[in-house]
Amino acid sequence: MAQSYFAAVQKSPVAPDPVGQYAPHPLTKVAKVQDVQEAYQQERDRLVHAIDDTHSILTDLQKFNKQSWIIRYPHLAPVQPLVAEGNPSGHLRRSLSFADDPESFTDVLHKKTSMKRSLTLASIPDPADDESASSTEVADSEAETLIDPSATSDFHVLRLDLKLGSSSSASSLVAQLEKSSIASLLDDRIRSSLAHVSKLRTRVLDTSSKVLVTGDLNAGKSTFVNALLHRDIMPMDQQPCTTMFCEVHDKAENDGEEEAHIVKDGLGVTYDRLDPSTYTRVAIDDLDALLADQDPFSESQQQGVLKLYLSDTRRTGESLLTNGLVSISLIDAPGLNRDSFKTTSLFSRQEEIDVIVFVVSAENHFTLSAKEFLWNASNEKAYVFVVVNRFDMIRDKEKCKRIVLEQIKQFSPATWEDRDDLVHFVDSASALAHGLLQAHQRKEPENSNPVLSVSDQAQSQRAFQALESSLRTFVLSKRFKSKLLPARTYITHLLSDIDLLAQSNAIVAQSEAERAGEELEAKRPVLEGMLKGKEGLEDGLEGVEETAVKRVKQDAKDRLESALDRVGKGEVGVTSKDLATLPHSVTITPPSLPPYPGLFGIWGYARDVRRTLLASIDLAVKIAEEDARAATVDGVAKVNSLEDKYLSTHPPSAASGTPTGVRTRRVFMPQAMFVPRLSHDKGRKRSNRQRQSATSMVVAGGSQGLGLGLLTQRSDLMEVTFVDILDLNHHLMMRLYPHRGKKDDESDDEDGDDDASASALGTLGLGLGAITMVGGRTIGARGVIEGVMRASDLLFGSNGVSGRWWIAPLVGAATLGFTIYFILELPREIPRTVGRRIRSALNHPDKLNATATSLARTPLTTASTGGSTGSVVAGAGPRFADIHADRISRETRKVLRLAAWDLRERFRAAMEESGRDVKSAEEAEKRAMDAIRWFTQAAERTGCVRVSISD
Ligand SMILES: Nc1nc2c(ncn2[C@@H]2O[C@H](COP(=O)(O)OP(=O)(O)OP(=O)(O)O)[C@@H](O)[C@H]2O)c(=O)[nH]1
Numbered sequence: 017m018a019q020s021y022f023a024a025v026q027k028s029p030v031a032p033d034p035v036g037q038y039a040p041h042p043l044t045k046v047a048k049v050q051d052v053q054e055a056y057q058q059e060r061d062r063l064v065h066a067i068d069d070t071h072s073i074l075t076d077l078q079k080f081n082k083q084s085w086i087i088r089y090p091h092l093a094p095v096q097p098l099v100a101e102g103n104p105s106g107h108l109r110r111s112l113s114f115a116d117d118p119e120s121f122t123d124v125l126h127k128k129t130s131m132k133r134s135l136t137l138a139s140i141p142d143p144a145d146d147e148s149a150s151s152t153e154v155a156d157s158e159a160e161t162l163i164d165p166s167a168t169s170d171f172h173v174l175r176l177d178l179k180l181g182s183s184s185s186a187s188s189l190v191a192q193l194e195k196s197s198i199a200s201l202l203d204d205r206i207r208s209s210l211a212h213v214s215k216l217r218t219r220v221l222d223t224s225s226k227v228l229v230t231g232d233l234n235a236g237k238s239t240f241v242n243a244l245l246h247r248d249i250m251p252m253d254q255q256p257c258t259t260m261f262c263e264v265h266d267k268a269e270n271d272g273e274e275e276a277h278i279v280k281d282g283l284g285v286t287y288d289r290l291d292p293s294t295y296t297r298v299a300i301d302d303l304d305a306l307l308a309d310q311d312p313f314s315e316s317q318q319q320g321v322l323k324l325y326l327s328d329t330r331r332t333g334e335s336l337l338t339n340g341l342v343s344i345s346l347i348d349a350p351g352l353n354r355d356s357f358k359t360t361s362l363f364s365r366q367e368e369i370d371v372i373v374f375v376v377s378a379e380n381h382f383t384l385s386a387k388e389f390l391w392n393a394s395n396e397k398a399y400v401f402v403v404v405n406r407f408d409m410i411r412d413k414e415k416c417k418r419i420v421l422e423q424i425k426q427f428s429p430a431t432w433e434d435r436d437d438l439v440h441f442v443d444s445a446s447a448l449a450h451g452l453l454q455a456h457q458r459k460e461p462e463n464s465n466p467v468l469s470v471s472d473q474a475q476s477q478r479a480f481q482a483l484e485s486s487l488r489t490f491v492l493s494k495r496f497k498s499k500l501l502p503a504r505t506y507i508t509h510l511l512s513d514i515d516l517l518a519q520s521n522a523i524v525a526q527s528e529a530e531r532a533g534e535e536l537e538a539k540r541p542v543l544e545g546m547l548k549g550k551e552g553l554e555d556g557l558e559g560v561e562e563t564a565v566k567r568v569k570q571d572a573k574d575r576l577e578s579a580l581d582r583v584g585k586g587e588v589g590v591t592s593k594d595l596a597t598l599p600h601s602v603t604i605t606p607p608s609l610p611p612y613p614g615l616f617g618i619w620g621y622a623r624d625v626r627r628t629l630l631a632s633i634d635l636a637v638k639i640a641e642e643d644a645r646a647a648t649v650d651g652v653a654k655v656n657s658l659e660d661k662y663l664s665t666h667p668p669s670a671a672s673g674t675p676t677g678v679r680t681r682r683v684f685m686p687q688a689m690f691v692p693r694l695s696h697d698k699g700r701k702r703s704n705r706q707r708q709s710a711t712s713m714v715v716a717g718g719s720q721g722l723g724l725g726l727l728t729q730r731s732d733l734m735e736v737t738f739v740d741i742l743d744l745n746h747h748l749m750m751r752l753y754p755h756r757g758k759k760d761d762e763s764d765d766e767d768g769d770d771d772a773s774a775s776a777l778g779t780l781g782l783g784l785g786a787i788t789m790v791g792g793r794t795i796g797a798r799g800v801i802e803g804v805m806r807a808s809d810l811l812f813g814s815n816g817v818s819g820r821w822w823i824a825p826l827v828g829a830a831t832l833g834f835t836i837y838f839i840l841e842l843p844r845e846i847p848r849t850v851g852r853r854i855r856s857a858l859n860h861p862d863k864l865n866a867t868a869t870s871l872a873r874t875p876l877t878t879a880s881t882g883g884s885t886g887s888v889v890a891g892a893g894p895r896f897a898d899i900h901a902d903r904i905s906r907e908t909r910k911v912l913r914l915a916a917w918d919l920r921e922r923f924r925a926a927m928e929e930s931g932r933d934v935k936s937a938e939e940a941e942k943r944a945m946d947a948i949r950w951f952t953q954a955a956e957r958t959g960c961v962r963v964s965i966s967d
Contacts, residue, residue: 231375586847
């Protein structure tokens with residue numbers, strides 16, 4: 017609005033001048049000045065608000081870029097001409113890519129107006145085809161031609177010189193730039209832009225305006241300046257007198273003091289009002305004298321600049337120097353003919369000069385140097401304010417006016433276009449005279465114009481007032497053009513850039529939100545499934561362990577008990593059926609009892625039988641271990657199947673959702689089971705070798721590896737005694753108490769803890785005297801005799817002498833009978849006896865107690881050292897089968913527990929990872945949603961600001 021107003025101000029038709037020599041009625045002009053001032057003020061305030069808002073949006077953008085979202089730098093590829101054709105809505109299909117990923121393109125519809133930019137994905141229906149959408153766009157239908165198909169970048173201010181997509185080498189260079197480095201480049205750009213926005217604000221709010229008054233020598237410049245000031249301050253003379261550049265400022269700029277400062281310029285000193293060493297201070301009253309002393313033709317004095325700080329006698333609203341909106345500094349320059357070079361250079365050097373007022377004498381028109389100056393000035397600044405002075409001296413005013421305007425038309429057409437406002441025919445002397453007090457007029461009566469009548473004077477005054485108004489308007493208009501307009505253009509461009517960043521990043525955020533949403537859709541069920549499956553997995557793992565351990569324990573117990581039963585009956589502990597359960601890789605000959613060597617080899621026979629039976633038990637232990645191994649393999653397979661169920665393929669529909677990065681499962685080596693372990697530090701170093709040797713032994717079927725050495729290597733069990741050959745106690749028991757024979761199998765307590773059996777042993781022991789020596793070995797005859805004696809005491813009492821007479825024949829007969837039986841039954845009886853004794857030894861809780869402890873600790877290695885039966889610990893202990901069943905099942909439990917722990921750990925890690933995945937996807941989604949909101953708001957904010965400063 018303001019801009020158009022300013023344009024209107026400059027172009028407005030002027031009311032016809034009834035006299036034909038002066039500008040329109042000053043009241044019209046005054047009213048116009050007020051309007052212009054108001055409009056200027058409005059425009060300035062609007063712009064300041066827009067600058068503040070833009071600064072705030074840009075600061076937010078910078079913060080958002082740093083803290084929340086790495087802003088991507090977009091590139092819109094040039095429009096494809098064919099697509100762009102026939103698109104009345106102004107939407108153009110363009111290809112959007114980003115600096116950090118120049119190879120990926122997205123088709124977007126782009127529309128840009130001065131107030132708004134819209135960027136939508138091309139996949140979204142084209143607003144041009146959508147009735148409602150096109151109707152909402154009508155407001156912005158002034159589709160701007162800013163979308164230049166040939167433009168290489170849509171950025172104006174925040175442009176990064178990345179040479180996007182311009183050449184293959186440049187794009188490959190850009191491809192190496194990471195998102196973050198581009199964001200940091202953008203951050204630098206934003207920072208410098210923020211600094212510039214702040215500078216713009218200061219510039220827009222800056223009220224100072226410099227008006228350079230120049231013109232031909234003696235044209236009346238000083239008189240004109242004095243007339244503007246309503247003060248007789250500049251020296252005026254018919255001869256050239258102005259030798260210095262006199263800058264007139266309001267005294268407010270000098271702390272309210274009226275003063276003159278002669279600047280020591282040209283000596284490498286820059287004027288600083290606060291530094292008195294840069295100027296010479298002169299009192300205003302002494303100014304006349306000082307200037308009078310100046311030699312107008314002295315070169316050195318022409319170098320000077322005089323700064324005048326004056327008070328304007330008029331009210332603030334009327335003052336030219338300060339009126340609240342602008343504070344004007346008037347610069348009275350020496351005449352052109354004198355120093356045209358310096359004036360020109362001052363004009364071109366001093367950017368801060370907003371307006372040039374060129375004073376020309378109506379009597380002389382334009383001199384050559386004046387034309388030259390105006391030509392240059394109008395080229396650079398377009399408009400020059402021309403004051404045709406001394407108009408009162410012209411008789412044929414119309415003619416003069418025509419000639420002057422004709423000249424202006426030639427060297428400054430722009431000025432001629434706005435001649436009503438920019439070219440003024442005045443009489444400065446009379447204006448000054450009118451402005452000065454009556455006393456001043458009396459003091460200098462020669463300055464009053466004798467030719468003018470009272471009405472002429474009034475007209476002259478009005479013309480000068482009109483000039484003043486025009487000058488003020490012109491100053492504002494120039495300020496608008498020099499300060500407000502560039503600031504507005506910059507802000508508009510900046511907002512457009514922010515808009516582009518916001519809209520393109522909103523598109524990125526949208527696609528990231530969708531991606532995060534898809535990821536969540538895939539990953540949430542994985543996590544939920546795992547959370548739900550956790551208990552199932554726990555139960556499953558416990559079930560697998562318990563079932564397997566229970567089964568292994570029971571199987572081992574059954575197998576070993578049945579082996580012991582067979583051994584107890586004098587048979588080998590394992591059958592060929594049992595051996596069939598061994599893996600194919602293990603080939604073992606089924607053990608068989610040695611052949612009977614005859615009566616004289618019975619001792620060796622008993623030893624061989626004992627070894628064979630013990631070895632068969634060891635083999636049974638090995639088979640039990642093999643069973644357990646197979647059951648453990650089965651258990652581990654079940655654990656693995658639980659993994660498949662709860663971890664690897666869950667949920668089946670989202671196989672890709674299986675968490676990655678979870679460590680791989682441990683490999684179970686069944687052959688490592690039941691291998692003796694060494695102590696920790698040694699074991700670690702040697703475990704591989706140990707395992708290998710154990711494995712090779714198993715494969716070779718060696719007795720060591722198969723565990724056959726366990727019992728057979730125990731010296732206590734391998735020791736053959738006479739009882740192995742003739743177990744009198746057992747036989748007597750069987751005959752005296754046949755019912756105990758069966759019970760014996762169950763209780764294994766035949767070693768005589770019964771009074772009756774002890775008595776029988778004592779009785780039968782009497783016949784053993786003759787066979788105390790068999791195979792050259794003492795078999796404890798002394799112990800037997802002592803037993804017999806004790807037994808007889810028990811049977812008959814120590815005093816029962818009367819009953820002893822019949823003992824001798826009875827014992828003789830019994831001994832004979834037993835001897836015959838002994839010889840005939842030995843081949844069958846020895847295995848039974850030995851087996852029975854072995855079973856008894858292994859199952860006797862008291863005797864095995866010590867062994868049990870050692871077995872439990874190191875099942876295979878204790879064999880060589882062997883627990884002595886002498887170290888019997890009192891109290892009941894577990895049986896052989898129980899000990900091994902415990903040991904074997906414990907090994908199974910260990911393996912399964914480890915496998916379960918391993919699975920649990922992996923499940924936990926997978927769940928944690930899945931949780932992390934879900935969390936990060938949730939965060940990504942939230943971040944993207946926040947970004948969408950933020951960018952949408954930012955685009956709305958920029959839209960509002962752009963509307964606020966648009967025409
Ligand atoms: N009649 C008439 N005389 C004027 C007018 N303006 C200035 N004069 C006289 O013209 C003479 C020169 O005026 P100055 O103001 O000194 O001119 P100048 O352009 O400042 O002179 P230099 O700075 O020396 O170039 C003075 O005697 C003024 O009184 C005017 O409008 N009408």
